[in-house]
Amino acid sequence: MLDKEILRDYNRYRKTRNKQIFCHAPFTSLNFEQNGNATVCCYNRKHILGTYPRDTIRDMWFGESAEQLRNFMKKNHLPLGCELCYDQFQSRNFAGLRANSYDSFADLVYFEKKGRFFSMPKVMEFEISNVCNLECTMCNGYFSSSIRRNREKLDPLVNPYDDSFVDQLKAFIPYLVEARFLGGEPFLINIYYDIWDLISKLKPDTQIRITTNGTILNDRVRNLLEKINVNIIVSIDSLEEENYERIRANAKFKKLMENFSYFKDYTIRKDTGLCVTVCPMQQNWHELPNFLRFCNGHNIYLYFNTVTYPPEATLETLSFDELSKIVDYLKSFHSNEKNWVEKSNNSQYRDLINQISFYRDNAFKTE
Numbered sequence: 001m002l003d004k005e006i007l008r009d010y011n012r013y014r015k016t017r018n019k020q021i022f023c024h025a026p027f028t029s030l031n032f033e034q035n036g037n038a039t040v041c042c043y044n045r046k047h048i049l050g051t052y053p054r055d056t057i058r059d060m061w062f063g064e065s066a067e068q069l070r071n072f073m074k075k076n077h078l079p080l081g082c083e084l085c086y087d088q089f090q091s092r093n094f095a096g097l098r099a100n101s102y103d104s105f106a107d108l109v110y111f112e113k114k115g116r117f118f119s120m121p122k123v124m125e126f127e128i129s130n131v132c133n134l135e136c137t138m139c140n141g142y143f144s145s146s147i148r149r150n151r152e153k154l155d156p157l158v159n160p161y162d163d164s165f166v167d168q169l170k171a172f173i174p175y176l177v178e179a180r181f182l183g184g185e186p187f188l189i190n191i192y193y194d195i196w197d198l199i200s201k202l203k204p205d206t207q208i209r210i211t212t213n214g215t216i217l218n219d220r221v222r223n224l225l226e227k228i229n230v231n232i233i234v235s236i237d238s239l240e241e242e243n244y245e246r247i248r249a250n251a252k253f254k255k256l257m258e259n260f261s262y263f264k265d266y267t268i269r270k271d272t273g274l275c276v277t278v279c280p281m282q283q284n285w286h287e288l289p290n291f292l293r294f295c296n297g298h299n300i301y302l303y304f305n306t307v308t309y310p311p312e313a314t315l316e317t318l319s320f321d322e323l324s325k326i327v328d329y330l331k332s333f334h335s336n337e338k339n340w341v342e343k344s345n346n347s348q349y350r351d352l353i354n355q356i357s358f359y360r361d362n363a364f365k366t367e
Helices: 004-013 056-062 064-074 083-090 098-108 145-150 163-169 190-202 219-227 241-248 253-270 287-297 320-331 342-364
Strands: 031-034 037-039 122-128 179-183 207-212 230-235 276-278 301-304
Touching: 031 056, 037 179, 056 064, 083 098, 083 342, 122 320, 163 190, 179 190, 190 219, 207 276, 219 276, 241 253, 253 276, 276 287, 287 320, 287 342, 301 342, 320 342
Parallel strands: 031 122, 122 179, 179 207, 207 230, 230 276, 276 301
Antiparallel strands: 031 037
């Protein structure tokens, strides 16, 4: 059960009119994983709605497992798999709460018809391949083919997605408001180009969001970006060349910054959005104020991911004294709020401090 006092504070923070339900993901979203599993979001990998190709997309969305999750959420009971959002909620990291990203779709949903849920998904998240050119220190072979091959010495993942999967999407795309593409590295995943082409034909006004490591920018990517309107999310993790290349093995910082300039110009010209996502870790916590300056200076949005693994990366495993030092350091930095972007970024920063403070308080209890 959710703490009622924190829930009141969270509901004051939210912008949706429909605040009776803590998370609207089960009613609005469908997420496809590398292994064929479908869930409602990329945070919850335990409550499986179905597995492709054994199950159809329609069976996943309207099946018994999906209905069970919706019934849980109607009572504001966070079921198996929602632990990360629960921890963010408890720490009052409202800006980083994944549930937040589904609120804007809540008013588009029809909840029941003759006692049955019938609305089609408004959001689809695709992370259906681990093809990636980088070997980031905090990542693993499930999300990076390079890590799986070089670091883990394992055979490639068997990818179940095929032309039939793309064909099944045709019934759902006309209802989509937003499509999110993750990886691996999306610009290296061939089936994504088929899906982007399909969206451009069936629902060209769909908001497309691509999360990229920012290192791939060739003619194929440029041609794609000219054909569709894309909101680009660039994962960076360090603004210091040496530290960046240590964290994101195989990447070159200068090339990233060149591509970043291209993406910024593109999103301005196309009137779409640009965002930087950062994984706060033991390796880069000292740079977090710099990211706030950087994003505010470029007038682009900032988002902090939550890193829970591996232990040598996550902040959660640090001692009380170490976490206290980090909290004091981050609190010593202050930024103006001249516009909506700066206000949003500062909110992200403050709520990240809330989460690290939560780690610190838990460390004090256990030491």
